[in-house]
Structure formats: structure tokens, C-alpha cells
Amino acid sequence: MPTVHEIEQSLYAWAPRALAEEWDNVGLLVGSGAREVKRVLIALDVTEWVAAEAIERGADLIVAHHPLMNCTWHKVQNVLDDNAQGRLITALLKHDISAICMHTNLDAADGGVNDVLARTLGLEGLSMLNDEKIGRVGTLKSEKRLEEFLYDVVQYLGCQGVRYRDGGKPVRRVAVGGGACAEYIPQAIALGCDTFVTGDVKYHDFLEADGINLIDAGHFETENPVCAAIETYLADKFPRLETVRSTSHKDVIQYYMK
Numbered sequence: 250m251p252t253v254h255e256i257e258q259s260l261y262a263w264a265p266r267a268l269a270e271e272w273d274n275v276g277l278l279v280g281s282g283a284r285e286v287k288r289v290l291i292a293l294d295v296t297e298w299v300a301a302e303a304i305e306r307g308a309d310l311i312v313a314h315h316p317l318m319n320c321t322w323h324k325v326q327n328v329l330d331d332n333a334q335g336r337l338i339t340a341l342l343k344h345d346i347s348a349i350c351m352h353t354n355l356d357a358a359d360g361g362v363n364d365v366l367a368r369t370l371g372l373e374g375l376s377m378l379n380d381e382k383i384g385r386v387g388t389l390k391s392e393k394r395l396e397e398f399l400y401d402v403v404q405y406l407g408c409q410g411v412r413y414r415d416g417g418k419p420v421r422r423v424a425v426g427g428g429a430c431a432e433y434i435p436q437a438i439a440l441g442c443d444t445f446v447t448g449d450v451k452y453h454d455f456l457e458a459d460g461i462n463l464i465d466a467g468h469f470e471t472e473n474p475v476c477a478a479i480e481t482y483l484a485d486k487f488p489r490l491e492t493v494r495s496t497s498h499k500d501v502i503q504y505y506m507k
């Protein structure tokens with residue numbers, strides 16, 4: 250069976266560490282590199298419920314997208330049992346479960362988060378949206394009305410709903426940015442895109458995005474499709490490894506419509 254370290258190195262062969270943003274924290278973050286892995290659980294985040302699922306399903310390793318510690322939203326200084334993050338890391342260690350996180354390096358990688366998102370939405374002829382290689386631009390086979398495209402986004406990404414601003418254009422040339430990529434709206438406009446799909450779009454981003462259809466399809470929904478790509482990759486590289494996708498991890502954001 251492959252070791253945690255071998256799996257980490259194999260993931261780096263796909264999504265090199267050098268592609269990660271400077272502030273990011275990627276790679277093996279918890280556990281033991283020497284440990285052999287029989288079963289790996291793949292999830293977008295290492296949450297409390299994903300850790301519980303890994304324990305229940307007997308996984309030796311979790312491969313996730315978002316770093317579970319020492320990043321902008323989990324500034325871990327200590328591992329104590331008086332907070333949820335400390336309890337999560339403690340539970341993983343107690344059960345000999347390692348965690349590997351592939352974040353902005355997987356956003357940028359060929360066949361990573363953004364390529365998967367673009368292809369899931371039916372885009373072809375993909376190119377880069379920006380120098381960081383985060384985000385892609387592609388073209389639909391044929392032009393669609395915005396309403397039709399919104400329907401497709403919801404269907405293909407499994408969204409409960411989307412927030413959007415109608416830019417008054419049909420949809421053909423589309424930019425995508427998995428996660429929170431509203432900062433790249435000006436690039437999408439400059440590259441002649443009529444539509445931009447991302448997540449976590451703020452009020453002022455919507456206000457300022459003039460002349461482009463702007464769609465907030467959700468952070469989770471725009472990134473979660475990469476989990477299937479991680480599974481396919483690992484199953485191909487390590488045929489004896491059991492790969493399982495998380496069934497417990499879903500978007501915690503819901504919509505209540507009046």
C-alpha cells in the first residue's frame with residue numbers, strides 16, 4: 250500500500266507546491282508521512298463531520314482542498330480541546346488519520362479546480378483568466394440566453410439557487426473562478442467575457458460589475474466538482490488504494506425564499 254508521503258508526492262506531481270500562493274498552507278498538515286494508507290476519504294474541507302466520517306469509514310487519510318490549519322480562516326497557534334479546531338485535529342491524531350490539503354496549487358493546476366469547473370459548465374477552448382492561473386476562460390458550443398445558462402449552472406453544480414446580476418448579454422464567452430474570485434471580474438471584462446461564474450460575491454462586487462452577467466453559484470458548489478477529479482487521479486495512480494468520496498460534506502448555506 251502507498252504511504253501518506255507517497256500520496257502527497259503524487260498529488261504534488263499533479264498540483265506542484267510552487268503553484269500555491271505564498272500565504273497558503275498546503276501538503277501534509279496532520280499525521281504521519283510513513284503510515285501506509287488502505288483507504289482515503291476525499292472531501293472539499295476537513296470539517297468535524299468529515300473527520301467523524303473518516304473515523305466511521307476506517308479511512309487512514311483525508312485528502313481535502315481547503316487547508317485545515319494555519320491559513321487565513323484557521324490561524325492555529327495551539328491544539329487544545331477547548332475549541333472546535335483543536336478537537337478536530339486531536340480526533341484525527343487519536344485515530345491515526347492523516348490529512349493532506351491541496352489548495353491554491355490545485356486551483357491553478359492543469360485539470361484542477363478551475364479546469365474541472367469550466368468543463369462541468371460545458372466550456373471549451375480554455376485559457377487562463379489571470380497570471381496566477383486561478384480561473385479560466387472558455388466558450389460554450391452555442392450561445393445561450395442567460396436564463397438557460399443559469400438553469401444549467403444550477404443543474405450541473407447541484408446548487409440550491411444562485412445569486413446573479415443580469416449584464417444584458419447572451420452567454421457565450423464565460424470566465425470561471427472556483428471559490429471566491431470576484432476580484433478577477435475586471436480581468437473577465439477585459440478578456441471580452443459576457444459572463445463570470447464564481448462564489449462569495451459581495452454586494453459592491455455586484456454593483457461594480459457593469460456589463461457582464463455575474464453569477465454567484467456558491468463557494469462549495471464551484472469547487473466541490475474537483476473532488477471527483479481527485480478520486481479519479483488517486484485511483485489511477487494507486488490501483489490498490491480504496492478511494493471514497495465524502496457523503497457527509499454538503500454546503501451548509503441554505504436559501505429561504507419569500
Ligand SMILES: [Zn+2]
Pocket residue numbers: 315427428429468472
Ligand atoms: Zn475555496
